[in-house]
Amino acid sequence: MIIKIESDKNEFIKDVSKLQQKKYRNLTNQYLVEGPHLIKEALQAKVLKKLFFVNDIDFDFVDSYQVSEKVMKKLSSVESLQGIIGVCEKKSQVFLSDKILLLDNVQDPGNIGTLMRSAVAFGFNTIVADSSVDFYNDKVIRSSQGAVMKINLINMNILDFIERNPDYRYFVTDLRSNIFLEDHDLSYNKIGIILGNEGQGVSDDVIRSVSNSLKIRIQDMESLNVGVAGSIIMYEVYKRGIKL
Amino acid sequence: MIIKIESDKNEFIKDVSKLQQKKYRNLTNQYLVEGPHLIKEALQAKVLKKLFFVNDIDFDFVDSYQVSEKVMKKLSSVESLQGIIGVCEKKSQVFLSDKILLLDNVQDPGNIGTLMRSAVAFGFNTIVADSSVDFYNDKVIRSSQGAVMKINLINMNILDFIERNPDYRYFVTDLRSNIFLEDHDLSYNKIGIILGNEGQGVSDDVIRSVSNSLKIRIQDMESLNVGVAGSIIMYEVYKRGIKL
Numbered sequence: 049m050i051i052k053i054e055s056d057k058n059e060f061i062k063d064v065s066k067l068q069q070k071k072y073r074n075l076t077n078q079y080l081v082e083g084p085h086l087i088k089e090a091l092q093a094k095v096l097k098k099l100f101f102v103n104d105i106d107f108d109f110v111d112s113y114q115v116s117e118k119v120m121k122k123l124s125s126v127e128s129l130q131g132i133i134g135v136c137e138k139k140s141q142v143f144l145s146d147k148i149l150l151l152d153n154v155q156d157p158g159n160i161g162t163l164m165r166s167a168v169a170f171g172f173n174t175i176v177a178d179s180s181v182d183f184y185n186d187k188v189i190r191s192s193q194g195a196v197m198k199i200n201l202i203n204m205n206i207l208d209f210i211e212r213n214p215d216y217r218y219f220v221t222d223l224r225s226n227i228f229l230e231d232h233d234l235s236y237n238k239i240g241i242i243l244g245n246e247g248q249g250v251s252d253d254v255i256r257s258v259s260n261s262l263k264i265r266i267q268d269m270e271s272l273n274v275g276v277a278g279s280i281i282m283y284e285v286y287k288r289g290i291k292l
Numbered sequence: 293m294i295i296k297i298e299s300d301k302n303e304f305i306k307d308v309s310k311l312q313q314k315k316y317r318n319l320t321n322q323y324l325v326e327g328p329h330l331i332k333e334a335l336q337a338k339v340l341k342k343l344f345f346v347n348d349i350d351f352d353f354v355d356s357y358q359v360s361e362k363v364m365k366k367l368s369s370v371e372s373l374q375g376i377i378g379v380c381e382k383k384s385q386v387f388l389s390d391k392i393l394l395l396d397n398v399q400d401p402g403n404i405g406t407l408m409r410s411a412v413a414f415g416f417n418t419i420v421a422d423s424s425v426d427f428y429n430d431k432v433i434r435s436s437q438g439a440v441m442k443i444n445l446i447n448m449n450i451l452d453f454i455e456r457n458p459d460y461r462y463f464v465t466d467l468r469s470n471i472f473l474e475d476h477d478l479s480y481n482k483i484g485i486i487l488g489n490e491g492q493g494v495s496d497d498v499i500r501s502v503s504n505s506l507k508i509r510i511q512d513m514e515s516l517n518v519g520v521a522g523s524i525i526m527y528e529v530y531k532r533g534i535k536l
Contacts, residue, residue: 158402162517169510191517198512230531264527265534266413268442272523273406273435279520280527283508287474290509 053115056122061115064098064135065122070182077138079184080123083130089194090136098135105132125186138184141200145173146238147285148216149278151181152206152254153245159275161191163243166279168195170286172241179203206242206254216240218258220250221281223271225261232262234285241285243278297359300366305359308342308379309366314426321382323428324367327374333438334380342379349376369430382428385444389417390482391529392460393522395425396450396498397489403519405435407487410523412439414530416485423447450486450498460484462502464494465525467515469505476506478529485529487522 053061066072067080078097081090090096091109099109102120115123123133149172154160160181167175175183182188183201202209210218217236221243242258244250255261264272264280271277297305310316311324322341325334334340335353343353346364359367367377393416398404404425411419419427426432427445446453454462461480465487486502488494499505508516508524515521 162520165513165517166520169513169516171511193513193515193517195513265531267415269409269413269437269439271437272413273409273437273519275517276406276410276520276523279516280524283524287509 050112050114053113053119056116056118058119061119061122064100067135068125068186070185073138073182073184078135079138079189080125080133080186081136081189082124082126082133082186084132086189086194087132087134089197090134093139093194093197095136095139095197096134097137100133102129102131136197139197139200141202143174143200144213145171145200147172147282148174148176148238148240149282150206150209150218150240150242151175151177152242152250153178153248154181154243154274155246156274157185157187158191159246159273160185161188161193161196162275163278164188164192164195164199166275166282168198170279170282171289172282172285173198174200174202176202176204176206176209178205207257210240210254210257213240217260218242219260219262219281220244220255220258221263221277222250222255222261223263225263227260227262228265229262229281229284230265232260234288239285241278241281243274246274294356294358297357297363300360300362302363305363305366308344311379312369312430314429317382317426317428322379323382323433324369324377324430325380325433326368326370326377326430328376330433330438331376331378333441334378337383337438337441339380339383339441340378341381344377346373346375380441383441383444385446387418387444388457389415389444391416391526392418392420392482392484393526394450394453394462394484394486395419395421396486396494397422397492398425398487398518399490400518401429401431402435403490403517404429405432405437405440406519407522408432408436408439408443410519410526412442414523414526415533416526416529417442418444418446420446420448420450420453422449451501454484454498454501457484461504462486463504463506463525464488464499464502465507465521466494466499466505467507469507471504471506472509473506473525473528474509476504478532483529485522485525487518490518 462484
């Protein structure tokens with residue numbers, strides 16, 4: 049039986065809508081996803097817990113609620129409603145993959161989501177970022193195109209992580225480096241790629257703690273977008289791994 | 293002498309603020325850039341025509357206006373004012389570079405700007421897109437990080453462009469292709485890379501008109517962000533050109 053909810057004053061709906069805030073996502077270990085594409089991904093990844101929709105849907109889900117437009121608007125974080133929203137649970141972190149992406153103060157949610165998408169596509173199944181980064185922000189989730197459900201996400205200080213995991217070979221991206229990406233041997237069993245802030249790059253503390261640096265060869269521009277730069281590096285690591 | 297303008301009702305300011313609209317940008321062949329970084333780029337590229345600022349600046353520019361916060365707000369298209377805005381003129385298109393990027397219905401301004409930035413960085417100094425694409429939209433300009441001033445931008449139907457320029461070797465990105473990027477010989481003197489819409493990819497008409505297709509090898513995701521995919525392909529073409 050599908051439960052119907054008409055009023056956006058409904059206490060249950062009010063509670064669910066609190067998941068738009070980082071505080072409640074952290075408290076409950078849950079987050080919201082919006083639109084048919086992400087709902088499909090959530091079903092496949094077996095992380096969907098509750099489903100809210102306006103018009104009839106063509107599949108069964110046990111914890112389902114048919115809601116009014118008003119309720120959907122209350123739950124949604126975008127202007128143009130997609131008519132379907134789900135509550136997902138964060139996956140617990142059980143492993144560290146051999147290839148890891150580390151984000152040192154990357155700020156833009158679109159960049160973080162894009163990097164997640166590329167990370168999954170190139171086999172970097174763990175992302176580490178400082179605790180200030182909210183991996184479950186709605187913009188991050190949208191740009192990740194569902195990658196958020198397929199990847200191991202760790203909030204930890206980058207320096208602490210490096211210190212506790214010395215068996216990885218870390219590479220820091222640094223525009224002042226004199227070694228180009230293509231000149232590096234990237235065939236390590238365990239590799240960590242460190243990307244920095246959109247404006248300032250990787251912080252000096254982190255650069256000092258890592259012995260290898262690299263940059264991508266470019267012309268006529270100061271730098272690439274960090275989502276692009278990180279993706280190109282992960283592409284190179286992945287491609288060389290395939291060829292071995 | 294620097295002219296001072298206090299009122300946002302000033303007719304001249306009203307006229308300049310119209311450049312926030314595509315219609316007036318097309319009419320006047322001018323566009324707005326915001327923030328010290330882009331103003332510096334505009335000065336270097338010699339495309340700056342007028343300068344508006346709130347606080348004193350440490351360089352001379354002939355057509356300068358010191359304005360109130362209110363006026364700056366009227367001219368600005370972002371929430372957090374950067375205190376400096378310039379009017380730039382579009383560069384006239386005089387040449388076709390040997391490496392060209394073609395956008396077949398790429399929609400997101402952030403993606404278009406990011407691709408512009410990567411295109412300049414990897415020597416793709418011409419971008420072609422349908423007339424619906426506005427290269428001088430403020431979001432495009434921001435993500436281009438000044439690349440918009442360094443590149444040849446052409447609004448033309450993609451199919452028409454291909455027909456009129458048969459001396460280029462065109463490659464279409466297509467998830468259904470069975471040839472991977474790294475398996476292609478990309479060492480052509482004249483090469484055109486065609487990217488498609490974020491959701492639908494390159495249109496069937498364009499795919500049919502081009503004999504070469506390629507895709508990037510990925511796992512566990514349907515696709516990459518189009519800005520990332522295009523940048524990886526341009527990186528490969530550039531890298532192989534450098535090695536020759």
